[in-house]
Amino acid sequence: xxxxxxxxxxxxxxxxxxxxxxxxxxxxxxxxxxxxxxxxxxxxxxxxxxxxxxxxxxxxxxxxxxxxxxxxxxxxxxxxxxxxxxxxxxxxxxxxxxxxxxxxxxxxxxxxxxxxxxxxxxxxxxxxxxxxxxxxxxxxxxxxxxxxxxxxxxxxxxxxxxxxxxxxxxxxxxxxxxxxxxxxxxxxxxxxxxxxxxxxxxxxxxxxxxxxxxxxxxxxxxxxxxxxxxxxxxxxxxxxxxxxxxxxxxxxxxxxxxxxxxxxxxxxxxxxxxxxxxxxxxxxxxxxxxxxxxxxxxxxxxxxxxxxxxxxxxxxxxxxxxxxxxxxxxxxxxxxxxxxxxxxxxxxxxxxxxxxxxxxxxxxxxxxxxxxxxxxxxxxxxxxxxxxxxxxxxxxxxxxxxxxxxxxxxxxxxxxxxxxxxxxxxxxxxxxxxxxxxxxxxxxxxxxxxxxxxxxxxxxxxxxxxxxxxxxxxxxxxx
Numbered sequence: 001x002x003x004x005x006x007x008x009x010x011x012x013x014x015x016x017x018x019x020x021x022x023x024x025x026x027x028x029x030x031x032x033x034x035x036x037x038x039x040x041x042x043x044x045x046x047x048x049x050x051x052x053x054x055x056x057x058x059x060x061x062x063x064x065x066x067x068x069x070x071x072x073x074x075x076x077x078x079x080x081x082x083x084x085x086x087x088x089x090x091x092x093x094x095x096x097x098x099x100x101x102x103x104x105x106x107x108x109x110x111x112x113x114x115x116x117x118x119x120x121x122x123x124x125x126x127x128x129x130x131x132x133x134x135x136x137x138x139x140x141x142x143x144x145x146x147x148x149x150x151x152x153x154x155x156x157x158x159x160x161x162x163x164x165x166x167x168x169x170x171x172x173x174x175x176x177x178x179x180x181x182x183x184x185x186x187x188x189x190x191x192x193x194x195x196x197x198x199x200x201x202x203x204x205x206x207x208x209x210x211x212x213x214x215x216x217x218x219x220x221x222x223x224x225x226x227x228x229x230x231x232x233x234x235x236x237x238x239x240x241x242x243x244x245x246x247x248x249x250x251x252x253x254x255x256x257x258x259x260x261x262x263x264x265x266x267x268x269x270x271x272x273x274x275x276x277x278x279x280x281x282x283x284x285x286x287x288x289x290x291x292x293x294x295x296x297x298x299x300x301x302x303x304x305x306x307x308x309x310x311x312x313x314x315x316x317x318x319x320x321x322x323x324x325x326x327x328x329x330x331x332x333x334x335x336x337x338x339x340x341x342x343x344x345x346x347x348x349x350x351x352x353x354x355x356x357x358x359x360x361x362x363x364x365x366x367x368x369x370x371x372x373x374x375x376x377x378x379x380x381x382x383x384x385x386x387x388x389x390x391x392x393x394x395x396x397x398x399x400x401x402x403x404x405x406x407x408x409x410x411x412x413x414x415x416x417x418x419x420x421x422x423x424x425x426x427x428x429x430x431x432x433x434x435x436x437x438x439x440x441x442x443x444x445x446x447x448x449x450x451x452x453x454x455x456x457x458x459x460x461x462x463x464x465x466x467x468x469x470x471x472x473x474x475x476x477x478x479x
Contacts, residue, residue, distance in 0.1 A: 047129035140470035144169030239270030274336035278363035337390035440472035
């Protein structure tokens with residue numbers, strides 16, 4: 001009985017409410033209705049480009065535009081991630097620095113007097129701006145950062161700090177490089193006592209060097225990283241070599257403890273910060289998978305990768321065709337560069353008198369010691385050269401001494417100055433690919449980046465010049 005009474009009472013209230021006059025439609029008609037239209041917005045933009053939208057606003061009861069409030073926000077299309085406030089102006093003109101992906105830009109117009117808000121949505125795809133270009137690792141007055149020179153010659157500065165706020169690079173900086181692993185490509189950055197890995201596509205910090213080892217070394221002092229093959233990578237840390245082997249087996253892949261030096265010396269060695277890459281460990285040619293130089297014994301040694309247990313080995317005594325004893329060099333290694341033949345390396349040494357020597361090693365040969373000659377005996381002007389880069393097309397080496405770059409011809413053992421650096425600038429880094437030379441310089445206040453074309457004879461002609469950087473420590477092409 002009680003439940004029936006409640007049911008009748010409920011419907012009585014509904015009937016009475018339906019008899020009350022509805023003024024809501026009249027109230028809405030007196031409000032200022034705003035319609036937002038636009039033909040200016042783009043649906044696609046490059047990361048860090050400026051997005052401009054100039055919408056049209058139509059009002060049913062017009063009020064001055066300073067009586068309206070505006071808000072532009074951006075959020076990932078899937079609804080995840082933070083809401084990014086862009087601007088509070090009527091029109092939008094704002095650089096978009098979010099990660100590549102699909103987003104929605106929301107435009108809100110609010111009438112101050114009533115608080116009523118009107119809204120329009122703009123779909124936006126942000127494209128990776130940094131898929132191609134030269135990455136320049138810089139020291140900006142003690143703060144590390146990265147700039148990029150894009151293929152259209154646009155320069156974007158401070159991209160590391162913009163994309164990784166709160167993750168400063170350790171100083172001093174040493175090297176930037178790219179590695180291709182089973183898990184994908186990564187960008188590695190080494191400083192004096194630390195290393196980090198960046199996601200290749202979006203340049204976000206992915207991990208730190210201490211996490212790359214099964215058991216991290218007590219002293220983190222990275223000096224050189226190289227991938228020897230699709231399954232074998234190595235890193236020189238504090239003079240010792242660490243290896244990781246990847247392949248068709250499950251589980252994490254990390255660097256092992258330092259390889260022991262042959263002859264029962266254990267960790268009593270100190271490798272120079274150079275690594276040469278030999279033929280793959282399973283190609284049936286030679287077992288010289290990697291080339292290294294020990295600064296204590298002052299001799300070369302190699303890594304054999306013919307099994308899942310890589311090992312250091314001494315080279316055999318030279319044969320009749322050998323140009324020198326690989327194990328007995330006795331000099332300071334200044335440079336190890338890939339030469340004009342696959343698996344051949346030009347190694348420039350300095351003796352105690354400052355004389356320069358070229359030792360050429362061809363790892364595809366069973367007898368790797370190919371050529372040895374005294375450079376400065378007949379090219380005294382090269383004595384004191386500090387930086388070297390080998391051509392990968394011709395038997396030539398470019399040498400930096402002071403303001404000059406010399407071209408050293410290996411077959412004739414002669415050299416010629418071919419380029420003078422601008423007054424007040426010093427070379428901080430020199431690299432070569434097949435058709436161009438890249439030179440970074442420092443004038444005491446600004447860094448400069450030059451690209452020179454190389455002709456069929458090794459001569460240089462300036463192609464491009466960029467300025468306004470910090471001190472460029474290293475660079476690599478991302479492509």
